[in-house]
Amino acid sequence: MSSENSTLVKLNNAGFKQNDKWLVEGVSLTVEKGKIVTLIGPNGSGKSTTAKIALGIYKNIEGSVEKYTNKVGYVPQKISIDWTLPLRVYDFMLLTENIKDEVIDEALTLTGVIHLKNKNLGNLSGGEFQRVLIARAISKKPELLVLDEPVQGVDYTGEIALYELIKRISDTLNCGILLISHDLHTVMTATDHVVCLNGHVCCSGSPMDVAKNNEYKTLFGEQASQILSVYEHKHDHVHSDKGEIKKN
Amino acid sequence: MFDDFFIRALIAGLGIALVTGPLGCFVVWRRLSYFGDTLAHSALLGVTLAYSFDLNIALSVFIISSLIALILIQLQKKTNLPGDALLGLLAHSSLAVGLVVIGFLTFIRFDIMGLLFGDILAVTTDDLLIIWTGGALILLVLKLIWKPLFASTVNYELAEAEGLNPDRAKAIFTILMAAVIAISIKMVGLLLITGMLIIPAAMARNISDSPQKMVLFSIIGGLLSVLLGLFSSLEFNTSSGPSIIMAALVLFILSLINIKQSIKLKN
Numbered sequence: 001m002s003s004e005n006s007t008l009v010k011l012n013n014a015g016f017k018q019n020d021k022w023l024v025e026g027v028s029l030t031v032e033k034g035k036i037v038t039l040i041g042p043n044g045s046g047k048s049t050t051a052k053i054a055l056g057i058y059k060n061i062e063g064s065v066e067k068y069t070n071k072v073g074y075v076p077q078k079i080s081i082d083w084t085l086p087l088r089v090y091d092f093m094l095l096t097e098n099i100k101d102e103v104i105d106e107a108l109t110l111t112g113v114i115h116l117k118n119k120n121l122g123n124l125s126g127g128e129f130q131r132v133l134i135a136r137a138i139s140k141k142p143e144l145l146v147l148d149e150p151v152q153g154v155d156y157t158g159e160i161a162l163y164e165l166i167k168r169i170s171d172t173l174n175c176g177i178l179l180i181s182h183d184l185h186t187v188m189t190a191t192d193h194v195v196c197l198n199g200h201v202c203c204s205g206s207p208m209d210v211a212k213n214n215e216y217k218t219l220f221g222e223q224a225s226q227i228l229s230v231y232e233h234k235h236d237h238v239h240s241d242k243g244e245i246k247k248n
Numbered sequence: 249m250f251d252d253f254f255i256r257a258l259i260a261g262l263g264i265a266l267v268t269g270p271l272g273c274f275v276v277w278r279r280l281s282y283f284g285d286t287l288a289h290s291a292l293l294g295v296t297l298a299y300s301f302d303l304n305i306a307l308s309v310f311i312i313s314s315l316i317a318l319i320l321i322q323l324q325k326k327t328n329l330p331g332d333a334l335l336g337l338l339a340h341s342s343l344a345v346g347l348v349v350i351g352f353l354t355f356i357r358f359d360i361m362g363l364l365f366g367d368i369l370a371v372t373t374d375d376l377l378i379i380w381t382g383g384a385l386i387l388l389v390l391k392l393i394w395k396p397l398f399a400s401t402v403n404y405e406l407a408e409a410e411g412l413n414p415d416r417a418k419a420i421f422t423i424l425m426a427a428v429i430a431i432s433i434k435m436v437g438l439l440l441i442t443g444m445l446i447i448p449a450a451m452a453r454n455i456s457d458s459p460q461k462m463v464l465f466s467i468i469g470g471l472l473s474v475l476l477g478l479f480s481s482l483e484f485n486t487s488s489g490p491s492i493i494m495a496a497l498v499l500f501i502l503s504l505i506n507i508k509q510s511i512k513l514k515n
Contacts, residue, residue: 052405052409055405055408055409056408056409057405057408057409070411072409072410072411073410074405074406074409074410076403076405076406076409079403079405079406080403081402081403082277082279082401082402084276084277084279084453085277085401085402085459086453086456086457086458086459086461086462087402087458087459088457088458090458091458091459091460092402095398095399095402095403095406095407096395096399096406096407096410096412097410120457140410146409
């Protein structure tokens with residue numbers, strides 16, 4: 001049975017109001033070690049807001065957040081970096097914590113961007129930058145990883161490889177992951193717990209439970225619930241970042 | 249060889265440049281140049297208070313500048329006015345109050361030009377002590393808050409999410425700004441302090457590809473500006489502040505050559 005110790009972050013009926021408008025309200029969820037919790041929902045449904053509440057970025061929230069770890073890695077959905085700063089990928093990797101060179105190299109290799117290590121951050125493409133963001137978050141060996149649309153702008157084969165990587169990290173580091181994704185395929189295959197948001201929690205549970213839920217069907221359409229039947233199978237292989245197949 | 253006052257000015261100027269180098273980088277990165285100006289303008293009020301109550305000038309400037317920074321933060325929270333309007337309001341009203349107070353202090357002969365543009369003759373041995381111990385303290389604190397301050401300069405939410413407490417770093421940095429203005433006001437003058445913060449850092453930006461290099465070049469640029477400026481100030485009998493800033497400007501213009509080349513390379 002999961003003890004209190006395995007809980008990394010817990011939201012109790014949490015919500016956030018900006019300019020008298022609720023961005024999201026009444027969210028309760030728990031992220032535990034080694035588990036992947038995914039938030040899904042349409043645009044503006046409060047997914048990123050929920051992640052920021054969990055991270056403690058928003059201060060004046062309703063309800064409460066209990067955070068049991070300070071080792072956090074965060075891949076934000078939008079990141080605006082000011083280019084008045086001369087910043088290489090290498091400097092960015094060291095942004096919030098001093099990390100050994102070998103660990104940095106390892107993380108950049110895993111996400112397939114080791115060749116960009118000394119490049120200026122401003123000269124990267126969207127997909128390359130996204131890979132650097134993921135590398136930075138995992139190189140910290142966090143206990144809690146919060147990934148907000150982590151593979152946006154990444155090419156299709158890369159997307160699959162990165163999701164496999166995220167799953168592997170959750171297993172090897174035994175860290176808890178709060179994932180935001182609108183890629184329902186991934187959500188349904190790699191996730192332990194799904195929370196479907198639309199300003200509040202529509203439904204939540206295992207991917208199977210959620211897919212059968214009527215509210216989920218109205219939000220995403222009948223089609224979406226059938227994804228499960230296609231994807232509910234065991235993988236016997238993984239893909240490297242170059243798309244090669246490796247048997248497990 | 250050189251007169252005592254000139255040696256003192258050199259030691260003071262070099263000490264100031266060591267501090268304004270790294271702090272100036274943050275002023276450029278965080279777009280705080282107008283904020284620096286506001287604190288510097290309010291320094292006049294600090295100076296007049298120092299004369300009125302016979303206080304140490306650096307200390308009184310530090311207190312007034314910190315106070316103005318606090319008022320700014322409160323106004324930002326409580327009003328809907330844009331930041332630059334609030335800065336302008338504080339800068340000019342504190343300057344005005346300072347000038348009016350000077351008008352009342354008829355019993356003291358004020359060297360207004362010296363206050364505005366710096367005066368190397370005014371640097372005493374006590375000032376050297378304040379500049380070097382104060383400067384060392386500022387650099388030490390900056391080193392301690394470097395990680396959270398830098399991380400939140402790059403991206404506030406990343407710093408906050410990963411537990412670096414950027415708000416505290418920002419508050420401490422504000423105090424450091426007030427402190428650097430306090431220790432350099434006599435030398436550079438209140439109208440030109442922001443130049444000392446920004447110009448070497450801007451020069452350094454043109455020739456750096458990493459934050460560490462930018463800080464290093466900014467310090468070197470500041471030291472060179474002080475040396476060049478003070479020697480020409482002695483040679484041509486000009487005010488120390490403008491001479492130092494002009495030297496910094498020359499270095500900045502030279503650094504532009506590097507930009508042109510790198511743009512050509514890219515095309």
